[in-house]
Amino acid sequence: MNHASKILIVIAFFITPFIIFPRISYAAGEGFCSDRYVTLVNPVRGRDLWRDKTPIPLKNQYQTIKQKDFSATWLLQYDALVDKGILEEIKKFDEKQEVGVFLEVSERFATDSRVLYPINKTWFDPGVVFLSAYSQSERRKLIDKLFARYKETFGKYPKSTGAWWIDSYSLDYMRDKYGISSALIVADQKTTDNYGVWGQWWGVPYYPSLANILTPANSIDSKQDVLILQWAQRDPLRAFGETLNKSNFSLQANDYLRQNLDTNYFKKLIDVYLSCNQKIGQITVGLETGIESVGNITEYEKQLEVLKNYTNLKTLTMSDFSSKYSKIYPPISTVEVSLGDSKWVMSEKGRENKKFGESIIYNNKEGFSDYFIADKSSFLNRVLEEESIKAELKEYFPWYLLIILVFGVYALLKRKVKLWIFALAFLFASFGLILKSHYLYGWKVFYGPTIESLEIWQIILTIAVFISFFAIYNLKKIDQKLKDLFIVILPLSFGMDLIIYSLRYSYISGFYYLGIALDSLRFIGVIFSKNLEIKFLNLDLPAYQAAALLRLDSNKLYGDSIFSLVINPLLHILIAVFIFLLLINLPSKLKKGFFIILTILFSIFILGLINSDPRVVIPNI
Numbered sequence: 086m087n088h089a090s091k092i093l094i095v096i097a098f099f100i101t102p103f104i105i106f107p108r109i110s111y112a113a114g115e116g117f118c119s120d121r122y123v124t125l126v127n128p129v130r131g132r133d134l135w136r137d138k139t140p141i142p143l144k145n146q147y148q149t150i151k152q153k154d155f156s157a158t159w160l161l162q163y164d165a166l167v168d169k170g171i172l173e174e175i176k177k178f179d180e181k182q183e184v185g186v187f188l189e190v191s192e193r194f195a196t197d198s199r200v201l202y203p204i205n206k207t208w209f210d211p212g213v214v215f216l217s218a219y220s221q222s223e224r225r226k227l228i229d230k231l232f233a234r235y236k237e238t239f240g241k242y243p244k245s246t247g248a249w250w251i252d253s254y255s256l257d258y259m260r261d262k263y264g265i266s267s268a269l270i271v272a273d274q275k276t277t278d279n280y281g282v283w284g285q286w287w288g289v290p291y292y293p294s295l296a297n298i299l300t301p302a303n304s305i306d307s308k309q310d311v312l313i314l315q316w317a318q319r320d321p322l323r324a325f326g327e328t329l330n331k332s333n334f335s336l337q338a339n340d341y342l343r344q345n346l347d348t349n350y351f352k353k354l355i356d357v358y359l360s361c362n363q364k365i366g367q368i369t370v371g372l373e374t375g376i377e378s379v380g381n382i383t384e385y386e387k388q389l390e391v392l393k394n395y396t397n398l399k400t401l402t403m404s405d406f407s408s409k410y411s412k413i414y415p416p417i418s419t420v421e422v423s424l425g426d427s428k429w430v431m432s433e434k435g436r437e438n439k440k441f442g443e444s445i446i447y448n449n450k451e452g453f454s455d456y457f458i459a460d461k462s463s464f465l466n467r468v469l470e471e472e473s474i475k476a477e478l479k480e481y482f483p484w485y486l487l488i489i490l491v492f493g494v495y496a497l498l499k500r501k502v503k504l505w506i507f508a509l510a511f512l513f514a515s516f517g518l519i520l521k522s523h524y525l526y527g528w529k530v531f532y533g534p535t536i537e538s539l540e541i542w543q544i545i546l547t548i549a550v551f552i553s554f555f556a557i558y559n560l561k562k563i564d565q566k567l568k569d570l571f572i573v574i575l576p577l578s579f580g581m582d583l584i585i586y587s588l589r590y591s592y593i594s595g596f597y598y599l600g601i602a603l604d605s606l607r608f609i610g611v612i613f614s615k616n617l618e619i620k621f622l623n624l625d626l627p628a629y630q631a632a633a634l635l636r637l638d639s640n641k642l643y644g645d646s647i648f649s650l651v652i653n654p655l656l657h658i659l660i661a662v663f664i665f666l667l668l669i670n671l672p673s674k675l676k677k678g679f680f681i682i683l684t685i686l687f688s689i690f691i692l693g694l695i696n697s698d699p700r701v702v703i704p705n706i
Contacts, residue, residue, distance in 0.1 A: 273285060
């Protein structure tokens with residue numbers, strides 16, 4: 086055997102295992118895929134929370150980015166959005182910078198949105214700062230106010246949003262109404278800052294399901310077309326677990342510096358996320374302007390220098406990256422990703438890490454309770470449990486609608502359509518909260534009382550109301566005009582509720598308050614002292630005063646089954662009788678005016694019922 090043959094045998098010995106068991110690995114900063122992206126994101130809160138309250142931190146951060154010719158997304162919290170000094174600097178930014186919104190709630194934000202801001206809690210408490218701490222209607226007010234202010238300032242709606250937690254109801258609302266394309270939430274952490282978020286894809290972008298922002302969608306029908314990016318992507322090995330400092334093993338400069346690590350650690354971590362184990366690699370890098378940016382700007386500059394010299398790495402804003410991602414992973418595509426040698430394997434079906442013995446199976450039809458009701462607790466617990474078998478969810482169908490349709494056909498044949506309309510109005514006015522109740526995303530959602538056999542009760546109430554109205558109409562011993570009048574008054578009597586539930590009373594600082602509330606803050610009425618000093622008021626009360634005013638608790642009343650099913654409808658029948666007796670003796674002009682007022686009040690009452698919030702949810706199992 087000659088020398089050349091020996092060399093060929095040695096080469097064959099070394100390369101044969103790689104031919105039989107191929108495996109591609111990349112050295113740091115290198116690789117064959119070209120789709121590698123960094124998204125620079127900088128949340129900007131109001132300056133009252135900044136360490137340096139001058140515009141200098143904002144200027145320094147922008148200049149650091151501009152020097153590298155990078156794109157970045159700046160997420161403005163409401164207090165920053167109304168700060169003329171901050172806006173003056175933001176409007177000097179070049180065209181590579183994107184401005185989005187940061188969804189944290191402050192007292193000013195809540196007040197301007199006509200929403201009560203909880204008192205006696207720190208600004209970062211989960212029961213204050215996140216949209217999930219408020220009812221669905223309050224979330225809509227907050228979002229509408231924020232987006233309206235943004236459009237007023239920049240002439241368009243934002244495409245990118247962020248907060249350390251965004252509930253799925255708010256996410257769906259922002260996508261449907263304002264067309265957002267990307268959202269930023271915090272990467273997995275179990276205890277940091279009292280925010281427990283766990284179970285999403287580990288540090289990797291994904292499209293969430295409609296039901297749950299942490300659950301990647303597994304079909305086009307369940308998919309929310311908003312790309313989720315993650316703040317402070319964690320070390321896939323060292324950040325796993327519940328210990329408080331685990332989350333400090335992240336891409337954030339302020340995090341890893343606390344662990345006595347440096348830029349070399351940052352380099353190693355970005356290599357993991359940009360390793361080209363999937364079609365596209367992405368990292369999110371940033372600092373909270375005026376807070377973490379003060380004292381960490383030098384390390385931030387080092388990070389950007391590393392990124393500038395990284396092979397095949399492009400910078401894109403949040404919305405631009407979302408657009409790029411959608412072309413690589415279209416809506417009907419199946420995605421499976423992994424992270425280097427960390428043992429993380431993730432797909433729409435679940436995520437698994439055999440090294441840590443964790444396996445989470447995703448169910449895109451299950452959400453968290455905060456989709457429906459406010460979470461006022463001071464610990465955010467949004468953890469996807471490890472379950473090998475998911476409970477079968479009960480299906481819901483509004484059978485009562487078929488009953489309404491049947492009576493509608495009957496009324497049409499008997500030429501009693503007006504009677505059907507007023508019966509329908511009474512049905513929804515009296516039992517609308519029960520009829521609105523349903524099952525969704527793994528929960529039984531109740532707007533009124535919590536009752537078993539929901540669909541059966543909905544059918545019974547529907548039949549009972551229509552039969553009662555037709556029976557009243559067919560009474561022969563009563564004059565037809567009087568019957569017509571009473572049937573009209575029955576549903577309109579619910580307009581009086583609008584006044585009753587708006588009444589407010591309290592005794593504050595030596596004065597009695599008596600009047601009505603037009604919304605959460607606006608009070609119209611009188612205040613008087615024991616010395617009979619009387620003043621007329623029409624003003625917004627501070628949140629603590631508005632919350633202290635006594636009122637009839639409609640939420641508690643409608644949560645009681647006896648009240649909702651029996652007392653409330655009977656009470657309104659008595660009110661209708663009283664109004665009926667009052668009207669029959671009034672002159673026609675006064676009668677007409679009274680009907681107009683009642684109709685207006687009833688319309689507002691029905692509109693409020695339609696927009697009412699869920700009262701309570703229980704697991705649908």
